[in-house]
Amino acid sequence: MSRPPRVGLFGILGSGNLGNDGSLDAVVTFLRERYPGVRLDFMCMGPETMTATYGAPATALQWYEPHAGTATGAHAALLKIAGKLLDPFRTLAWVRRQDVVIVPGMGVLEATLPLRPWAFPYSLFWLAACARLTGAKVALVSVGASVVGKRLTRAFITRAARLAHYRSYRDALSRDAMRKMGVDVSADEIYPDLAFALPVPPPGAPTGVVGVGVMAYYGGNDDRARADELHDRYVAALTGFVRHLVDNGRSVRLFTGDRADAPVVEAILADLRAHRPALESGRVVAAPLTTLHDLIDQMSTVDTVVATRYHNVLCALKLAKPTLSIGYAAKNDVLMAGMGLAEFCQPASSVDLARLIAQFDELESRREPLTATLVERNRATRERLEHQFTALSATIPGGLAPARPVAVRGR
Template identity: 65%
Template sequence: MRTRNTGPTRVGLFGILGSGNLGNDGSLDAVINYLRERHPAVELDFMCMGPDRVSAQYGAPATHLQWYEARGEAIRWLPGPVAKIIGRLLDPARTLAWVRRQDVVIVPGMGVLEATVPLRPWSFPYSLYWLSRLARLTGTRVALVSVGADFISQRVTRWLVTRAARLAHYRSYRDAHSRNAMWEMGIDSAADDVYPDLAFALPAPPAPAAGTGTVGVGVMDYHGDNDERAHGDELHRAYLGKVKGFVRWLTDNGRAVRLFTGDKADEPVVREILADGPADRISAASVSSLDELMREMAAVDAVVATRYHNVLCALKTCRPTVSIGYAAKNDVLMASMGLHEFVQQARSLDLDTLIAQFTELERRSAQLQRILAERNLETRQRLERQFAALSAALFPAPAAVEVR
């Protein structure tokens, strides 16, 4: 048990942060903005995948989430499997040393309770389990804030994430689907709240007054979900072929195309699409944050995207959007913003249907932008309630002392 802190509240931020995933980092930005605005005296600390980047950006100490990744070149002499086993054995002790220094640990958004992309149980689920377990041991409060969840069929992964969630001091989800998934996996989530994704709390850039003639296409290094590993390459080829076909249709019909990504893993997909199309009609955005991505998206007329946070940014900037989803969360998000009819699944993407959906999207552009503006206002109001609830749970005001 750590000693009681009598100074400023120490807040740790934990997750796959600073490693190139724009959605995860955007959720972190939203929580940092909230802390600095409402609890400016807190002392920040991080345990994440990109500690150097995060520390430089926020001016606070940061520790690498995993020993194996942190050591890098220093352990090249060890066989890879041996080094990973050593790391897994050392990581609980490293997490204990970090978590005992914190009063509160926040896991900011992210799909930490799902396996909608290929995921091994001994990667982040293992890290999250030890965070929650050791936080209980040391008396540190853990908050899973507006996180994503989905039913996990792989038993070990499911056991790790449900135990981690059960041990958390505070839980909220970014949609009702996530809360229901946790219930299905055995967590009593009835008292847990549902609020919008944290990235909706980020400021949105102004949109241009007139159309630009450019269509945004958000791509992903898609290989199916955790249960489709055996068919990952096949799914990837089929998805990429359909996206290329759609981009060619756009350029053949006089549109310029701006390519977007949401993770550095998507960059090879962008290069392949650029090589396949006319150089004077296709370009790629280079962004390092959700703020920059939203500025890029505000400058196009419509968006067709796959990654969840690409879709979210498009909706937040009131861009009429078609989602080529890889998980239920995409469809749930689109329905919440009034665009439920403009969805497809990446694993079964149909090019003719996509063209028809996009054509209808353009025809109804003005109407859809009005709907998105209304939904964004409601979403922001709900996130204000999320932050108020979080403050009440983690930073309660000192009890008043009656003077006689």
């Protein structure tokens, strides 16, 4: 191929979800190292953010998004309908400019959080359909999946997956879910989450600080009727745990993974102001995060991590921090088991404070052997990621030509 490849990046990107944007960053780094001069183009939720970050053109994923903050009532409903009619044509116009479109990581084939069929599943289906019409290739790279019960959501997801040129999953659970929904996965591989490719700082000296990653948790797609109850129970457990830590002389750093998580941080801080008014300044901190690199840098300063969001847990494991997962989906448990920490999990839907404290004490008592296990598992993960990038090259024009090996290294 005489010209550099034209690669589109598609997904819920630039919207404030650190995990999604971290997976994207790993792919962009790979593309720019392997294909000097590659022409990138984004179709995403935050086009301005993507253009500012990567200096490449970007298009809104959905026509309605720019109007979401101003339109109300019947006017908003009409604009949404107009958007759903216009979006297939907008997607077609965007896809025809690409040689290949990469959907980088993310849980794009799952419904572990509240999800409506006319949102991202609809967009993903039209991406895959338009690519077939134009001859572009779609690559779903290290994506997450779950068995989806809602019929229309399931139809959009499975048809999009079948139309994709390349599929790989971040765990066996995801591949099995697609198989159960009728997709032929015999040629699909399992590779680690793309965020494992991001660089980490060297290990530092122990600080005694505990990292607590929070989430605006309201249950899954089938829990809408009791969403507030689940949220209140989860926040109560987290506030109780942070109180326990400070009462035992520990300092705490709070982490988020999405803009939506900020109210949970404020609820914990408000609880401490009300119930521990004499607590000295700096014992519990929550610095702002804008990228997954920020999260990794801040998480490197703590000794132990208790977290809910998948990519909070992943970053802690990548840093070889003894980690406890309060998981909102089975993918958390699978990730923890793969890194040798299966016993240090419990579900966010029924988190038990007494058990959480007992698990935390056990985790800290076994710090040294668990850290050694994590270091070895991370080595194996890096090797699998190198295979993933080699496999991905086969979907990109010129990808089979000799090229520098892709190194999983620093920025």
